[in-house]
Every structure is written in C-alpha cells, then in structure tokens.
Amino acid sequence: MADGNVLEDLIWGLLAALAVAVTAGFVLLGLTLEWTSAAKPVLGSSGLALLGLYYRHRRGEKRIGASLVGLAQLVAFTALGALLSYQLGALNRPLWDDTFFAWDRALGLDWRAYLAFVNDRPWLGNIYALAYKSLFPQTAVVIIALGLGGYLAQCRMFLAAMVLSGLVTIIISGAMPAFAMFVHLDLQPADFANLNPAAAFVHVAPLKGLRDATLTVLSLDGMEGIITFPSYHAALAIVLGWALWQVPWLRWPGAILNGLVVAATPVDGGHYFIDVLAGAVIAALSIAVARSLAIRGANTAHALAQRA
Numbered sequence: 001m002a003d004g005n006v007l008e009d010l011i012w013g014l015l016a017a018l019a020v021a022v023t024a025g026f027v028l029l030g031l032t033l034e035w036t037s038a039a040k041p042v043l044g045s046s047g048l049a050l051l052g053l054y055y056r057h058r059r060g061e062k063r064i065g066a067s068l069v070g071l072a073q074l075v076a077f078t079a080l081g082a083l084l085s086y087q088l089g090a091l092n093r094p095l096w097d098d099t100f101f102a103w104d105r106a107l108g109l110d111w112r113a114y115l116a117f118v119n120d121r122p123w124l125g126n127i128y129a130l131a132y133k134s135l136f137p138q139t140a141v142v143i144i145a146l147g148l149g150g151y152l153a154q155c156r157m158f159l160a161a162m163v164l165s166g167l168v169t170i171i172i173s174g175a176m177p178a179f180a181m182f183v184h185l186d187l188q189p190a191d192f193a194n195l196n197p198a199a200a201f202v203h204v205a206p207l208k209g210l211r212d213a214t215l216t217v218l219s220l221d222g223m224e225g226i227i228t229f230p231s232y233h234a235a236l237a238i239v240l241g242w243a244l245w246q247v248p249w250l251r252w253p254g255a256i257l258n259g260l261v262v263a264a265t266p267v268d269g270g271h272y273f274i275d276v277l278a279g280a281v282i283a284a285l286s287i288a289v290a291r292s293l294a295i296r297g298a299n300t301a302h303a304l305a306q307r308a
Helices: 006-029 035-057 062-089 097-106 111-119 122-133 135-148 152-175 204-211 232-245 248-268 273-307
Strands: none
Touching: 006 062, 006 152, 006 273, 035 062, 062 135, 062 152, 062 204, 097 273, 111 122, 111 248, 122 135, 122 248, 135 152, 135 232, 135 248, 152 232, 152 273, 232 248, 232 273, 248 273
C-alpha cells in the first residue's frame, strides 16, 4: 500500500502543533525548561531527519530514508510528549484514583489478587519486568525493521498510530490524573517481596512536585512517565503488535512480546485494569484512523497517476 507521504506529513504537522502547544504551556503555566537537556533530542531529531531526506532524495535509498525519518519523529515525539505530560500534570486537576479503583471493582477485576498471583511466581515477575522495559527500545527496533524491510507504508501507519495514541493518552491523563494502584493502596515493598516492578513508584516524586508547584524547572534528562489513565504502555504495545503482524518473520515474536507487555502493565506500571482497557480502545481507534488515512492517500496518489 502506497500512501504517498500523507501520513508522514500528518506526523510532522502533529509534531509542529505539539511544539507550539508545549511552548505556550511554558508561558502560561510559569514553567521553565532546562535548555541544555533539550540539546540531544533537538540535534538528534534534526540530524536523523536531514540524513533521512539525504538518503531518500540524493541517494535514492527509500528504505534507509524511511527508517531515519521515522527515528527522527520518534525522538521528537518522545521529548515533546514528555514535556506536555508534565505541563498537564502541573494543572493540578482532581485525582481520579478512587474512581478508577471503583471501575475496576465494578468490572469484577481484583488487582490485589493479580499482584499476589504474580508475586507467588517470581519467574513470571522477572519476565514481566523485562517485557515492560522493552517497549520503548522495541519501538526504535520496529521502525528500523519495517523501514529497512521495505514495509514503508506499514512503517508510516505505525508511526501515525503511535503519535495519535500518545497524544490522546497524554491529553486524557492531564484531565484525569491519578497516582496509580501502589500509591492508592499504600503498598510497601514487603507487600510484594518477590517482585521488583519496573515503574511502580518512579512517577510519584515528579507528579507530586508538579501538583504542589515545587517542580517548576523541567529537564528532559531522566524524565519519568507520569501517565496513569489511559495506559500508554498498553496502547503502544497493541500498536506495535499490530504493526509487526504484517511482517511474517516478526509476527509471532511481536505478538508474544507485546502480549507480555500488556499483561505486565498492571504490575510493573501499577496501572488500574481500566487504564489498560482504555489504552486498548485508544490503540484500536488510532490504528483505524492511520489505516483510513493511508488508504485515502493511496487512492489519491493512484488517481493522480492515472491522470498524468
């Protein structure tokens, strides 16, 4: 499926809009950016994009070009998305933990029982932790694999779905913030002695600092994920699994690995089950939008070629 560059243009447009929104956020919220921390993502994204365009247009290497441009978009979105999530966290909106916990209970989902199940099986906890930590490195590998493998349309659809699901997740999280299950239940390491969750408490200090205005200088160095609802780990894992399903030799490894990421998310991220369900819905909608835009772009390109 050829989509022209409709999706690539969309992604750059979204990133530009995101950059404007983040810039406005610093002005309106009285936050400041530690500019030295922005050097690596700015230079990295710009350098990868320029190199990708060089390989695409000067060398005729479309596969290398697509991989490099995709990596540039990943670097830019990771930095801008993190900044936006922190800015929205500083709005100090009412917490939704009680509501999310109640929704889990209403669905008949017992998070404490699931934690105990995994805690009784340390081998499973270790697998979960490794899978959970693999998500963002895996994203870069997938972009390279799809690009160099010649799955250019699939690579662009994946990137579009990644950015769309990320933006929706960040915006909703700002309106409906939460501290997640480990904090809500006031759990201590002794309550899960056989486990070492990857991100159970890493969000607590920055989110508290943003909410009580003691954290006003944002640095991209060492930023932690502070999103609870919806779960971006769940959304991105599903988008990754979908993208890899199109590549025969990566189909089942991708499905298994990202299935483990989704299963690990409640424990290693401390997420409510409703976070995971919401992330899955956002992933499905983002994939549908990306596919629809790709098909429209392909149809338009075909129509123009017929007229030429």
